[in-house]
Amino acid sequence: MASMDDDTPETQPDPRSPTAAMLVIGDELLSGRTRDANAYHLAQWLDARGVALREVRMVPDEKDAIIAGVRALKSQADMLFTSGGIGPTHDDITAEAVAEALGVDISVREDALGILEEWYAAKGEEVTDARRRMARVPEGAALIDNSVSGAPGFVVEDVFVLAGVPAIFSAMLDAADDRIARGPQTSVYTVIGEGGESTVADGLIALEEAFSGLKIGSYPGKTGQGGPLCIVCRSFDEKVARQAALAVEGLFRAQGVEPEIVEGYGPMRD
Numbered sequence: 001m002a003s004m005d006d007d008t009p010e011t012q013p014d015p016r017s018p019t020a021a022m023l024v025i026g027d028e029l030l031s032g033r034t035r036d037a038n039a040y041h042l043a044q045w046l047d048a049r050g051v052a053l054r055e056v057r058m059v060p061d062e063k064d065a066i067i068a069g070v071r072a073l074k075s076q077a078d079m080l081f082t083s084g085g086i087g088p089t090h091d092d093i094t095a096e097a098v099a100e101a102l103g104v105d106i107s108v109r110e111d112a113l114g115i116l117e118e119w120y121a122a123k124g125e126e127v128t129d130a131r132r133r134m135a136r137v138p139e140g141a142a143l144i145d146n147s148v149s150g151a152p153g154f155v156v157e158d159v160f161v162l163a164g165v166p167a168i169f170s171a172m173l174d175a176a177d178d179r180i181a182r183g184p185q186t187s188v189y190t191v192i193g194e195g196g197e198s199t200v201a202d203g204l205i206a207l208e209e210a211f212s213g214l215k216i217g218s219y220p221g222k223t224g225q226g227g228p229l230c231i232v233c234r235s236f237d238e239k240v241a242r243q244a245a246l247a248v249e250g251l252f253r254a255q256g257v258e259p260e261i262v263e264g265y266g267p268m269r270d
Contacts (some may be wrong), residue, residue, distance in 0.1 A: 017052045017183035021073035024058040025066055025084035025094055026164055037166045038083040045173055050183030053077070057190030061085060066097035072157060074101075078181065084164030086153065088130040094161060095154075099138035102157055109137040112152055119150030145175040155179060187238035189245035190266030191231045193252040196220070200231065203251040211240050216248075230266050 022042055028034040046053050054077050061066040066085070074080045085094030099106035101233045112135035125160025127135075134151040137143065141156035146168060151221050153162045153172045160179075162172040197218050206214050215234045233244040245261050252259040 005163055016017050016138070017050055018079065018181040019052050019054050019077040020079040020081060021054055021077040022045055022056045023066070023069045023073055023080065023082045024056060025061060025069075025082060026058075027091070029058055029084075030060055038162075038164065038169045041166065041170055042081055042083075042173070046180075047186070049180055051180065052183070061091040061093060063093050063097045063100070066094060067101040069123065070098055070101035070159065074157075078158065080159045082159065083163050083169050086134065086151070086161060086163055088128075088133050088151075092133065095136045095138065098156070098159060098161055100163055102159070104139045104156065106136055106138045108132060108135045109143075112137050112143060112154075115152055116150060142179075144172050147171050147175070183234050186234050187232045187241040188264055189241050190257050190262050190264065191233070191245050191248040191252065192228045192262065192266055193257045195229055195230075195255055195257050197229060199255050200229075200248070200251040204231065205250070207244055210266045211235070211244055212242055213237060215245050216244065228267075232265060240262065 016066055020042075024036055024039055024041055026034065029036050036058070039236055043053050043056075055073060057069050057073060059069045059082075066082075068210055070080065070082070082094060082098065083091045085097075096106055104124075113127070113132065116131055120131065129206075131151075136161070137154050138156045141154040141161075143157060144153035144160070144162070146152050146163065148168045148171045149163075149165075151163070153160070155161070155176060162169050162176075196222055200218075204218060208214055208216050215266075217232040219230045219232065219236070231248045233241050233248060234243040235244070249259050249261055253254050
């Protein structure tokens, strides 16, 4: 197999990465009326910060389901992100459910209400009773700015409660950036070549066993549409990731295929 240099990488224990989970909330998602985009965005956003997203769970707009989801996921990760259910309508119950899940009180907060009053005053409008609901914040929470529509999100006990509208969700994430724990960066190389997964499967198993801390993902073209096979090599050790990619390149060449190695995840597929 090809090698980029003559040094054999020394395997090191994997550094500890902060972990995260996500609770996606909304009847419209479970019915298929709306396609979720927030989990996709969050996964990339966290990966760029060295945070490992461990689980994504989707629940309906039901208080008991939200409470159960918050309690289960919070116990499994360092941070929990929720999306959806913090608007002005009757089915926006996420704030109350999170407060109950954590055993804290919730009430209309003056600072949150002040943000809403200023936002709507700039538009020549008032804070109605429905809009006032968006100022409900659990005790001990810190507000998260919302540059898109005014109504803030919040973070309490490492639970980040964000809006469900993708543009607002993304803006809130960026506003909370300085509150996110960082982890070590993962080095990623993708090897792209024609062929089926079965032609390199045994070799990929051997590589993961040979390199401590190496993770390999195999991603074929869309079912029924063909396309190249992408083998992603990931490691906290940059040299391990590179050497693994070169070894995968050798696996392709052994099948008579001339692959391409790119740094990063290569072509993304929906």
